[in-house]
Amino acid sequence: MTTRVRSAAEPATTEVAARTARGPREHLPAARRAGPRARLGGVAAFVLLGLWLLGRRLGYGPGEYLQLLVDGTVTGAVYALVAVGFAVVYRVTGVINFAQGAFVMLGPMLTVSFFRALGGAGAVALATAALAAVAVTAGLAMAVHRFTLHPARGASALTRIIITVGVYISLQGLALRIWGPRPQVMPAFTTMQMADRLLEVGGVVLQAQSLWVWGTGAVTVLALAAFFEGTVVGKAMRACAVNRTAARLMGIPVDRMATLAFGLAGVLGAVAGIVLAPSTRPTYDMGLDLGLKGFVAAIAGGLVSVPGAVAGGLVLGVLESLWAGVTVAGFKDLFAFVMLILLLLSRPQGWLEAGHE
Numbered sequence: 001m002t003t004r005v006r007s008a009a010e011p012a013t014t015e016v017a018a019r020t021a022r023g024p025r026e027h028l029p030a031a032r033r034a035g036p037r038a039r040l041g042g043v044a045a046f047v048l049l050g051l052w053l054l055g056r057r058l059g060y061g062p063g064e065y066l067q068l069l070v071d072g073t074v075t076g077a078v079y080a081l082v083a084v085g086f087a088v089v090y091r092v093t094g095v096i097n098f099a100q101g102a103f104v105m106l107g108p109m110l111t112v113s114f115f116r117a118l119g120g121a122g123a124v125a126l127a128t129a130a131l132a133a134v135a136v137t138a139g140l141a142m143a144v145h146r147f148t149l150h151p152a153r154g155a156s157a158l159t160r161i162i163i164t165v166g167v168y169i170s171l172q173g174l175a176l177r178i179w180g181p182r183p184q185v186m187p188a189f190t191t192m193q194m195a196d197r198l199l200e201v202g203g204v205v206l207q208a209q210s211l212w213v214w215g216t217g218a219v220t221v222l223a224l225a226a227f228f229e230g231t232v233v234g235k236a237m238r239a240c241a242v243n244r245t246a247a248r249l250m251g252i253p254v255d256r257m258a259t260l261a262f263g264l265a266g267v268l269g270a271v272a273g274i275v276l277a278p279s280t281r282p283t284y285d286m287g288l289d290l291g292l293k294g295f296v297a298a299i300a301g302g303l304v305s306v307p308g309a310v311a312g313g314l315v316l317g318v319l320e321s322l323w324a325g326v327t328v329a330g331f332k333d334l335f336a337f338v339m340l341i342l343l344l345l346s347r348p349q350g351w352l353e354a355g356h357e
Contacts, residue, residue: 047319054326063203068325069318074210076317077217081272082294083301083309084221085265091241091304092261094157098164099144100269101291102171105284106137107270108277109175112184123192134270141266145259153255168287175284183281186274196278209278216275220268221310228306237261241304289333293320296340 055065082104089097107130114129148163188196190208197208228234239247240257248254272290273282280286297316301308316336324332 051319051322051326055322058326060326064325065322066202067204068321070204070206070210072318072321073314074206074213074317075321076314077213078272078276078290078313079293079297079317080310080313081217081220081268082290083297083313084224084306085268085272086295086298087301087304087306087309088224088268089261089265090298092237092244093145093149093258094244095149095160095164096295096303097262097265098161098291098295099141099167099171100265100294101287101289102168102175103137103141103266103269103287104273104290104294105175105282105287106140106171107133107273108186108282108286109179109184109284110136110270111274111277112186112282113179115186121192123189126187126189126192130274133274134267137270138263138266141269142259142263145262149262150255150259168291172285172287179284181284183283184277185281186277188278189275207279209275213275216271220271221306224264224268224306233257233260292340293336296336296343299340299343 052065082100085100085103086097089095089100110133111126111129114132115126118125118129144167148167149160152160152163185194187193188207188209189212190197199206199208199211228238236247236252237257237260239250239252240254244254247257272294273286276290293316294313297312298309300312300315301310303309316339319339320332320335323335
């Protein structure tokens, strides 16, 4: 009798052990596992419905919505580049780098100065000035890590975040001292003049500079993906992102990888600022707004995911454009920061990463 009881109990015991080995989520019902995605879809549907109803009150049709959508992807591409910079630094160092906005500002401001020094005319001079500005910004970003964050590597995360805020304020003050408060002027890449060429496709009007923003953003993100996937240094940085202690034990110079991560963030920020500059007129304080919105996009993507950061930037740009189009343009910034508050209160791990819980 005793033997038969034990044999009957064995399957149940084996099933419990198997469930334990699979982890706490793998044996949950599919409906429960799909819950985060369902909530995300519901929130997105509610927001889009609200924007559509507000637009209908203004008499908007498909053409107006398409125009807002295209405009949103342009700014969204810029936000995506800034957000990827946040994600790269956070994955490797565990630091939220609020100095990223300063790198966005330094790219176009340095480009304008170098362009003037090269004569202020010609596509070759502008391209040379832009490359020099990206290189200088990357070098400065690596110096920021080496001389401000590396000495404080044993400090708390909050201390290191405050250091990055101090770096941003210092760089912004230095930029005010060098360039003054007046907006700078950079020619459009297509015409090499202040006036850009306008294109009309399917009733949608856009500047030729928008094509440069999309193309540069796509090439930069693809190049970054190839770097992480196809180079030894990129794979070493990925190892640091997974487990810094294990990477150090395997002989990977973690501190050098962290410095390189800041350099990559500097490149991404500078490129974002440069491609946006002909449409916005860069100023010494432009990095605050773009940096914070890039942070919102990075949070939406989960803060550690490069694809999530890209998606977060595009989503934020589109929603922000729709919001400004159906309400008041001055409310554009309000939408981004309300979205940040909602993200931090409801899903600090990122809405766009909801399916990976």
